[in-house]
Amino acid sequence: MVAGPPGSGKSTVGPRLAERLGVPFRDSDDDIVLRTGRTIADIFATDGEPTFRALEESVIAEALTEHGGVLSVGGGAVLSTATRERLRGHPVVFLNIGFAAGVRRVGLSTARPLLAGVNPRATYKSLLEARLPVYREVATIEVATDDRTPDEIVTVIAAELSKNLENTK
Ligand SMILES: Nc1ncnc2c1ncn2[C@@H]1O[C@H](COP(=O)(O)OP(=O)(O)O)[C@@H](O)[C@H]1O
Ligand SMILES: O=C(O)C1=C[C@@H](OP(=O)(O)O)[C@@H](O)[C@H](O)C1
Ligand SMILES: [Mg+2]
Secondary structure, eight states: EESSSTSHHHHHHHHHHHHTOOEEEEEEHHHHHHHHHSSHHHHHHHHOOOHHHEEEHHHHHHHHHHHHOEEOOOEEEEEEEEHHHHHHHHHOEEEEEOOHHHHHTTTOOOOSSGGGGOOOHHHHHHHHHHHHHHHHHHHSSSETTTTHHHHHHHHHHHHHHHHHHHHTT
């Protein structure tokens, strides 16, 4: 699984990592859109965050049982205790990102409803701080992404994954 804050590159790096490993790719946000036929922004605006989080838990639980490849998840997915429990035993990559680079990457897009409020920079800053320990708790691999291209990040992850595999032999 690939986890980390919005803008860390989960949806960009995940498919490239899957390609490099020769396995299929899924993204929990895409799975929610496929299942509901609605956008993430619409689900947040119409039904509220708790409905979105329940859908997110459900598509991740499904992917963890039926999907044998790389799964990128939304930035808030690991806040769920049930999801964290389901992740035990799975390799989890934490894509880390600093505030400045993260703000540049998420930009002014309205696709992320949590960052569409009055002060998105302050929201993003507190989100990074509050979630950092949670990402670290679930991660088996942590990669700083600020000054790396997606392909460089994939190379680092692939090397770490094979190192971890060697250690379990
Ligand atoms: N390593 C990187 N360097 C520069 N830009 C990146 C990198 N990874 C992702 N991006 C860009 O940042 C934005 C957010 O990436 P995305 O994969 O959607 O992040 P996430 O899924 O973690 O929210 C996109 O515009 C993407 O092209
Ligand atoms: O951080 C979050 O709580 C969210 C991150 C988004 O995904 P990305 O992290 O891929 O942007 C998306 O799941 C939703 O807008 C909520
Ligand atoms: Mg994403």
